[in-house]
Amino acid sequence: MSVIKVAILGFGTVGEGVYRTIQSHEEELASVLGKKVEVAAVLIRNKEKDRNINEDVLVTTDFKEILCLPQLDVVVEAIVGKEPPLTFLKKAIERGCHIITANKEMFAHHGKELLKLAQENKVSVGFEATVAGGIPVIQTLGQLLKINRVQQVQGILNGTSNFILTEMREKKQSFAQALLQAQKNGFAEADPTNDVEGFDAFYKTMILSRIAFGEEPNWQDVEREGITSVTRDLIDAAEKLGLRFKHVASINREGGQITGSVQPVLVGKEHPFYHVEGVENAVNVHSDIVGRITLQGPGAGMFPTASAIIEDLVYVCQNHYHDRSFKQMAAVPIEQKKGQISETWLVHGLTKTKINPLITWLDQASVDTFIIRAEKKDVVELANQQEDLVYFPFLGEYQSAIKLKPKALSAL
Ligand SMILES: NC(=O)c1ccc[n+]([C@@H]2O[C@H](COP(=O)([O-])OP(=O)(O)OC[C@H]3O[C@@H](n4cnc5c(N)ncnc54)[C@H](OP(=O)(O)O)[C@@H]3O)[C@@H](O)[C@H]2O)c1
Structure with missing residues (x-):
């Protein structure tokens, strides 16, 4: 049986999850792809850390050594930040590898550029793990977009913020106490700014917008607000009326214009986001033929994220070469409302x-x-x-x- 050789860049929560899943699902991968999937190399930063990696895998701090491997088919990137991941992925594409990334910050900024380069080099790009962890939202949107015209996508895209809001309401905690709990549980970074100020949800929203509408709103025009203005008193007051605070990202297409926002909102019992609690994520897609669809599930974590990457691995290997650049969709005619909406x-x-x-x-x-x-x-x-x-x-x-x-x- 021939072999698909994979390199994993970064061996933290996500990288290790991918490594372990490739091992635990070796048979399923071989039966779907008709080829054995093997991890040939792992890129790390710190040589001193103990890692549970087989001896026949090249473990290195030097990306050039990975690029020089005699066979390399797919590069999975699970590092934090824009650089060096962007440079690594460009080099991997130029070498003729398919790439898969979980890195939303890098992909929100440079996804377009990577997709163009991949198209020129006739390789595929997987980025399901950049939005809503284990929920197959990108594949679903890709499927819907064949004929449906998407009008709106809304989502609870940051599990840390949702966890904090849930803890504050259920356990009557302050924001600071709930944040500390999130950090103890490993849901929040030591510096939680990206999560609680809405940056993480913003990056994911821009990626979703490109998938759903083929373009993004102007980043400067998107209202971005985190959850730090939501106090315990406000949560209690809302609860008296049967309402819950949720941190929701929203992108809409009206006529030719795309608008977006990332902010705390209130939802009632009848809304599908009302029961999305803790670290769960949810995405609600409104399109013209099917109406509203809600997907809900784990938005982060070792194996939910590995699940998205493994499904991408099958996708990129089976679709060699398939153009997955963002499509520009036809504008959806929206009934013009007189005056402004109340x-x-x-x-x-x-x-x-x-x-x-x-x-x-x-x-x-x-x-x-x-x-x-x-x-x-x-x-x-x-x-x-x-x-x-x-x-x-x-x-x-x-x-x-x-x-x-x-x-x-x-x-x-
Ligand atoms: N955690 C999740 O649930 C989740 C979900 C979806 C997407 N993501 C995204 O996935 C990416 C990885 O997240 P994570 O949670 O796995 O992070 P993490 O646990 O902090 O791991 C990051 C890994 O990257 C390695 N690394 C950092 N800089 C490097 C460099 N210059 N060269 C080589 N390796 C380097 C680190 O190496 P050392 O071990 O040697 O320090 C570490 O193993 C991020 O972009 C994140 O936004 C995470």
Whole structure:
């Protein structure tokens, strides 16, 4: 039986997971591909660490040694940061290898460039693991896009943020306590900025946008907010109305324009994201023929991520050579709405505001926390007038929990 030779760059959580999965699923891989899959080399940075790697595998800190192997078919990259991974992958493509990456930060910035280079060199690129870990969202979108026109993709894409919000609500913890727990469980890095400030979800959203719409919104125009503004009091107030905070990334195509946001939002019981808890991820795709589809599952971790990479391994080996560059989709005609769309918000800190005819008051969650319906510009205007006012959008159709008493209004 002939052999497919693989190099794994990085031997941390993901790299080791891929190595172990190739060993544990040797027979399945051989039966699907008709070839034995063998790890020929592993690239590491620190030689001192103990690793459980077979003696016949080249373990090196020098990528050139890997490039010089007599046979090399696939390079799997599981390193952190943009460089040197980008340079390694370019060299691998030029050598004629298929590449697979889990590195969303690098791929969000340089995916287009790598796909173009791969196309020129007639090799394939797998990047399923860059978005939502083990959930096959990229394969699903690829499948849907054959005929369906995708209009919107929304997702809970950062497991650490979702874990923190869940812990704060369920265990009545502060943000700091929940973050510490996430770090103890190995879900959050020592420096959690990328997760809790929304950067990680932002990178994944840009990758999804390219898959779904063939292009991205202007990065500067995408509202990016993490979960640090969501306090325990706000979570408790929302819970009284049967609502939960979720950190949601959203990209929409309206006419020819792509818009996006990454921010904390509120969802009610009827929304598919309501029950997505802990480190789970979920992606909701809205397309014109099938309607809404929700995929949910583990968004990170050694084996969920290895699962995405192994499926990519089969994909790149079976599709030699297949053009997987992003397609530019036809614009979906959207019914033009007159004026601006009215939206629902949770606003906190509304104490001195006069009753405003542009706002419809829907519910009251605490003395100064309300659910209102208003256009975004009016809510922004309120926030400009009152520095301590915070507001969060509600996702979906709001079902009023308690009718707001006229007495509450007069107290404003
Ligand atoms: N963890 C997840 O659940 C998950 C899920 C999806 C995607 N990802 C992405 O997958 C990538 C890897 O994540 P991870 O969690 O596995 O990270 P990790 O546990 O920190 O491992 C990173 C590995 O990269 C190696 N490395 C770093 N710089 C290197 C260099 N210049 N040359 C060679 N090796 C180098 C490190 O080597 P040493 O061991 O020698 O220090 C380490 O083995 C990241 O881009 C991450 O965003 C992770």
